[in-house]
Amino acid sequence: xxxxxxxQGPVHITLLMGPKLARPxxxxxxxxxxxxxxxxxxxxxxxxxxAFDLTKNGIISRRLLPEGFFDPKTRLIVTVTVRGTPAxxxxxxxxxxxxxxxxxxxxxxxxxxxxxxxxxxxxxxRTARYPNLPPSARVLTILRRYSDYGIRPDVYTEKVxxxxxxxxxxxxxxxxxxxxxxxxxxxxxxTFYLEPGPNPGQSSARWGPEVRLGIRQHALNxxxxxxxxxDQMTFAYDGTAREExxxxxxxxxxxxxxxxxxxxxxxxxxxxxxxxxxxLKRRTLSGTAKQQREQAEAELLARAAVSADxxxxxxxxxxxxxxxxxQPRQLVGxxxxxxxxxxxxxxxxxxxxLRPGSFQQNFTLSREGLEARSDYVRP
Numbered sequence: 001x002x003x004x005x006x007x008q009g010p011v012h013i014t015l016l017m018g019p020k021l022a023r024p025x026x027x028x029x030x031x032x033x034x035x036x037x038x039x040x041x042x043x044x045x046x047x048x049x050x051a052f053d054l055t056k057n058g059i060i061s062r063r064l065l066p067e068g069f070f071d072p073k074t075r076l077i078v079t080v081t082v083r084g085t086p087a088x089x090x091x092x093x094x095x096x097x098x099x100x101x102x103x104x105x106x107x108x109x110x111x112x113x114x115x116x117x118x119x120x121x122x123x124x125x126r127t128a129r130y131p132n133l134p135p136s137a138r139v140l141t142i143l144r145r146y147s148d149y150g151i152r153p154d155v156y157t158e159k160v161x162x163x164x165x166x167x168x169x170x171x172x173x174x175x176x177x178x179x180x181x182x183x184x185x186x187x188x189x190x191t192f193y194l195e196p197g198p199n200p201g202q203s204s205a206r207w208g209p210e211v212r213l214g215i216r217q218h219a220l221n222x223x224x225x226x227x228x229x230x231d232q233m234t235f236a237y238d239g240t241a242r243e244e245x246x247x248x249x250x251x252x253x254x255x256x257x258x259x260x261x262x263x264x265x266x267x268x269x270x271x272x273x274x275x276x277x278x279x280l281k282r283r284t285l286s287g288t289a290k291q292q293r294e295q296a297e298a299e300l301l302a303r304a305a306v307s308a309d310x311x312x313x314x315x316x317x318x319x320x321x322x323x324x325x326x327q328p329r330q331l332v333g334x335x336x337x338x339x340x341x342x343x344x345x346x347x348x349x350x351x352x353x354l355r356p357g358s359f360q361q362n363f364t365l366s367r368e369g370l371e372a373r374s375d376y377v378r379p
């Protein structure tokens with residue numbers, strides 16, 4: 001869907017709601033929708049905010065709101081349809097509702113706020129033991145608990161193999177499932193998030209490296225006259241953002257402490273810029289001396305990779321003018337920004353803003369250096 005041209009086609013929104021199995025909402029609810037804002041960011045929980053017209057004698061104020069139709073933990077799925085092709089933008093849970101009553105007719109509103117289905121993983125603390133399971137196997141075990149919500153695991157083996165040694169250490173979880181899975185992702189330089197779709201009621205739970213390989217989305221064109229698809233973009237280059245982490249490890253047999261060698265970050269962050277930025281800062285990681293050597297190496301790689309992105313870009317676009325729906329957590333090319341900033345970027349976040357007759361997107365991009373690595377950017 002995201003690779004199909006939108007052109008000047010109309011955009012329709014479909015809402016599904018329910019306690020666990022979401023169903024289409026009454027037509028009056030869709031007609032009362034004033035605006036929808038959905039934000040998806042790499043490594044963070046996605047969220048939404050919907051505003052409805054709260055007519056005094058309408059079905060929302062008269063029946064649905066008092067009966068708990070918009071109560072917290074109600075599941076809500078947002079789908080946009082362009083030229084007959086649907087795309088799921090969000091699948092999550094309502095967490096908050098606000099009513100704004102006004103003396104002026106037509107100005108009373110109901111605002112519903114929610115978060116994606118990872119909220120389910122953050123509601124209950126638990127203590128669990130995972131003997132003889134590497135990090136990726138532990139994540140798979142946890143994600144299987146949420147299959148009732150249509151969540152499919154998309155789990156990748158860690159870049160630095162960490163074979164478990166039950167005789168030395170049994171890994172334990174304390175806290176919520178989301179806290180534990182996120183911590184395992186951070187320790188391995190991975191990201192964890194839910195990607196809604198491809199069909200309503202389905203989500204993919206990605207625990208793995210950021211998607212920095214593969215097919216690029218259609219380019220964002222700026223300063224190209226009639227071919228421009230973005231009015232303005234802002235770029236920033238922060239030379240102090242990149243760090244060179246240092247980690248020491250102690251051999252439990254000899255008690256000898258050694259400084260671990262600096263790993264190449266390309267397995268986690270394939271380069272997008274031709275001229276990578278050198279690290280100006282050095283940071284010493286704490287707690288690595290008594291870890292397994294493989295675990296300390298994985299954390300060293302993770303810290304080096306996470307701080308690598310020093311170049312960022314931001315802007316907004318009109319979906320009808322751009323011709324495509326920009327997808328977060330994927331790659332996209334930029335054209336027209338000049339030799340230093342043209343080329344491929346990772347789409348860090350996208351905020352969808354939908355109103356009647358309008359579909360705008362705000363976005364942020366990132367990469368680790370200046371200048372494109374290739375002369376070709378996908379149009």
